Amino acid sequence: MDLDVFAAAHRTEWDRLDTLVRRRRRLSGSEVDELVDLYQRVSTHLSMVRSSGQDPGLVGYLSGLVARARSAVTGAHESSWRDASRFFTETFPAVLYRLRWWWIAAGLGTVAFSAALAAWIANDPQVLAAMGTPEEIRAYVENDFANYYVEHPGASFAAQVWTNNAWAATQALIFGVFLCLPTVYVLVLNGANLGVAAGMMFAHGKGDVFLGLIIPHGLLELTAVFVAAGVGLKLGWTLIAPGPRPRLRALGEEARPALAVALGLVVVLFVSGLIEGLVTGWVHITWLRIGIGVAAELLFLAYVFIVGRAAHNRGVSGDIAAAPQTAPVAG
Structure with missing residues (x-):
């Protein structure tokens, strides 16, 4: 040619x-x-x-x-910045709001379990003694608990915390598909760790130290874990009771918004990791560091119940945007 x-x-x-x-x-x-x-x-x-x-x-x-x-x-795809903006102003908060009762229930149940365990340990000397030798418990209460937040440089500690929390949240969310049981285990494990630490600290008159170091980062961090667990429980329950939808189709329709939650929680846990790494052990004015933690939690709740509710009322579900008539599902 x-x-x-x-x-x-x-x-x-x-x-x-x-x-x-x-x-x-x-x-x-x-x-x-x-x-x-x-x-x-x-x-x-x-x-x-x-x-x-x-x-x-x-x-x-x-x-x-x-x-x-x-x-x-x-049709050219919209800019990635616009996609990101829509994700954080509509998709992510709308899913959080739609599934709010699942993660609120997960949070209340875990906190109640932790509080009951802490009260048992703090008020029963035999249970407290089972936690370790008197020397080990004294070292933990007097030094180890507080030193945990300052024994590593703030930035590297924040990165480590972010990674650990992201892994815990991922387990709680993804493994919920196995009939909810692994998610319940993650909640019980986290609740037990929190309850044991609180029980030992309160038993030795260090409750103020415990709350002053847990509240700044713990409010947002635990909320993120509860959100992941709530979504995981929803996935597992969808398999158990899919309603009128075919079981695998129902799972597919719930799994797609769950992925949006997983992506959004990366940012939430990044913020809580920064607070834990740079505020909890390094801001020595108790009311200030607690105020930072409370403010972060209130902002998150406002994000869910104001921004998320508005997006949810507009019909945002968190599923595939502009999905074809037959959207891909599992199976």
Whole structure:
């Protein structure tokens, strides 16, 4: 094939396609039809030129033209910044609000369990003695508990905390699909750790130290874990009781919003990790560090119950945006 002759014969079509692509936002109906027709023709031209292997420059030009035409025909994707904005102003908070009763129940249940365990340990000397030797308990109460927050540089400690908490939240969320049992285990484990620490501290008159160091980061951190657990429980319960939907379809429809929660919690846990690494052990004014933690928690709750409720009332579900008529599901 003589590429010079071929290019001369079709140059007018290529130039016209380029013009239509540049004016794609102001095209009439007939011009849109012309755009689609030229896109198909030039795609064929590209295939013919590429198979000849004689002119890489012409192949590159046509490849770029066809790519831009394809974007114009199929609809260019919105900018990633707009996607991110929509995710954090609509998708993530709407899912949090829709599933609020699940994670609120998970949180209240875990806190009640921790409080009961702490009270048992603090008021029963035999249970307290089972926690360790008197020397070990004294070292923990007098030094180890508080030193945990300052024994590593703040930035590296924040990163470590973020990673650990993200892993715990991921376990609580993803493993809930196994009929809720692994999620319940994660909640029980976290509640037991919190209750044991609180019980030992309160038993030795260090309750103020415990609350002063737990509240700053713990409010937001535990809320994030409760959110993950609540979503995990919802996934597991969907398998147990899917309602009128086929079981795997119901799971697919709940799993997609769950992924949005998992992504959003990465940011929430990053904030709580920063507070734990840079505030809890390093801000020595108790009311100030507690105030920072309370403010972070109130902002999160306002985010859910103001921004999330508004998005939920607009019909945002957290499922695939602009999903096809038959959205992909599990199975």
